[in-house]
Amino acid sequence: MRLELLQRIENEPDLLNSIITCDEAWIFTYDQETKQQSMHWKSTSSSRPPTPFPPQKTVVSLSMFKDMLIVFFDIQRIVLAGWVPSSLTVNQQYYIES
Numbered sequence: 309m310r311l312e313l314l315q316r317i318e319n320e321p322d323l324l325n326s327i328i329t330c331d332e333a334w335i336f337t338y339d340q341e342t343k344q345q346s347m348h349w350k351s352t353s354s355s356r357p358p359t360p361f362p363p364q365k366t367v368v369s370l371s372m373f374k375d376m377l378i379v380f381f382d383i384q385r386i387v388l389a390g391w392v393p394s395s396l397t398v399n400q401q402y403y404i405e406s
Contacts, residue, residue, distance in 0.1 A: 328387055330380045332398065337373045 317323050376392040390406075392398055 325383055328382045333377050335375050335377055
């Protein structure tokens with residue numbers, strides 16, 4: 309198979325210019341808190357003794373929202389790019405219908 313491809317490239321120097329490929333990437337959205345939202349409230353009548361360390365802000369985690377970006381490109385440029393609706397599954401049928 310590889311030998312056939314190499315021979316074909318040798319016979320058709322522009323062959324690689326006609327190939328289009330695809331890649332998919334998951335893009336996650338983040339749910340970041342503002343400084344105001346992450347403030348720690350404490351009652352003045354709290355019976356707990358003060359701690360020597362201030363409360364730690366939690367690490368921003370991925371939200372439950374994610375989108376898939378599909379990009380088709382050739383040797384020179386992006387040919388087509390599009391977002392996949394979250395309700396769809398990317399499989400053979402998706403590519404045939406799109």
